[in-house]
Amino acid sequence: MAAESELKMSHDFPTNKPSSAFDPSAPPPFTINQIRAAIPAHCWVKNPxxxxxxxxxxxxxTLSLLALALHFDSFFFWPLYWPLQGTMFWALFVLGHDCGHGSFSNSRVLNSFVGHILHSVILVPYHGWRISHKTHHQNHGNVENDESWVPMTEKLYKSQSHKTRLLRFTVPFPILAFPIYLWRRSPGKEGSHFNPYSKLFSPKDRKDVTTSTSCWLAMVSLLLYLSFTMGPTRILKLYGVPYMIFVMWLDTVTYLHHHGYKQKLPWYRGKEWSYLRGGLTTLDRDYGWINNIHHDIGTHVIHHLFPQIPHYHLIEATKAARPVLGKYYREPEKSGPLPVHLIQNLMDSLRQDHFVSDSGDIVYYQTDEHSRTKSQ
Structure with missing residues (x-):
């Protein structure tokens, strides 16, 4: 009984449909083809x-920042270099992500070549991540089948150790989770992005995954060699710290595209889920001047529904689709030069969005009240 009382539902955020004039879980009065038809034809054109x-x-x-760091190599320059280079690593990741979606060009050879270079240099296995990310897009909003930042069911949440809950819901641990996710996926799921025989992949994927893992190992070997020749401290400053900032960017951005809205958004099971309804629970975010640096990845709703659209057409495509989407499109809060407003969204969501019900075809995040009380 005591354990049950610790997992009370939040009074502010019930599991049933939110009391609002607009029900975000209601089947939309439009089809995905109607959204597609509203987007200008040129927005689909990929220019390699x-x-x-x-x-x-x-x-x-990226290379210019590296050259400056090697030149100055001073206590005063490193705090400037680290966030700038980490942000550029994140920008490289987004372009590799576009290669994985095929929105970079119509050439699979070019996409794979560029994607392997961009992702391998920042220690991401290109095909391994590309395949799991495709699964995420195809199943977003599905409690059972989604791939990244999937909600834990109440039963699974209760079964986790205190350490696991701490790592998942307490900053900064969740925004450092990406390397762990690559190795062992999320709680309740099995597999590794590096293992061609992982449950993540089908037999036809094994050759691609092996190639990407080999490229990842080559980059790790290069970093080890440079650590011996240049010294581990120098490589930590040149590469290690920017890499961790890149990871924080990746985890924060991907989390906030699917969490932290002022109104609870639904997750689905069974017959209630559809590609369109799942995609409509994603969120656009404004990142201020960083929008251009990271290729407008914050323009996320249309990207999630139509990942084939190149990033440089996403803003125009979203503007064209908004009259069709109506209230299913949630206007992002405007950012200042830096997106510091998103910190509160992240913190609030991690305090409140802990698990979903074990049953039901339309569910909402619930809060472990005992955990929230302890964190305050």
Whole structure:
């Protein structure tokens, strides 16, 4: 009985449908084809030269920052270098992510070549992550089948150790989770992005996953070699700290695209789930001047529904689709030069969004009141 009382439902956020004039779980009065028809035809066109120009821009900035760090190598420069370079690593990741979606170009060879380079240099196994991310897009909002930041059921939540709950719901641990996710996925799921025989992959994926894991190992070997020749402390400053900032960007951005809205958004099971209804529970976010640096990845709803659209057309496509989406589109809160307003969204969600009911086809996040009380 005591354990049950610790897992009371939040009075502010009930598990049934939110008391609001608009029900976000209601089947939308439009189809995905109607959204598609509203988007101008040119928004679907992929220009490989334009895509490569963004690669050139980001790689040039990354190498320039590296050269400056090697030149100055001072106590005063490192605190400036780390967040800038970590943000550029994140920008490289987004371009590799576009390669994985095929929105970079119509050439699978070019997408794979560029994607392997961009992802391997920041220690991401290109095909392994590409395949699991595709699963996420195809199943978003599905409690059982979604892949990333999947809600734990109440039963699974109760079965987790205090350490696991701490790591998942207490900053900064959740925003450092990506390397762990690559190795062992989320609680309740099995597999590794590096193992071609993982449950993540089908037999036809094994050759691709092996190639990506080999590229990842080559990058790890290079970093180890540089640590011996240049010294581990120097490599930590040049690469290790920016890598961790990149991981924080990735985890924070991907989490906030699916959590932390002022109104609870639904998760689905069984017959209630559809690709459209799941995709409509994603969120756009504004990141201020960083929008351009990370290729407008905050324009996320249309990206989630139509990942084939190149990033440089997402803003226009979203503007065209908004009259169709109506209240199913949630206007992002405007950011200042830096998106510091999102810190509160992240903190509030991690305090409140702990688990969903073990049953029901439409469910909402519930709060472990005992855990929230302890954290206050």
């Amino acid at each position: 030269w334009r895509s490569l120009s963004y690669v050139l821009r980001d790689v040039s900035l």
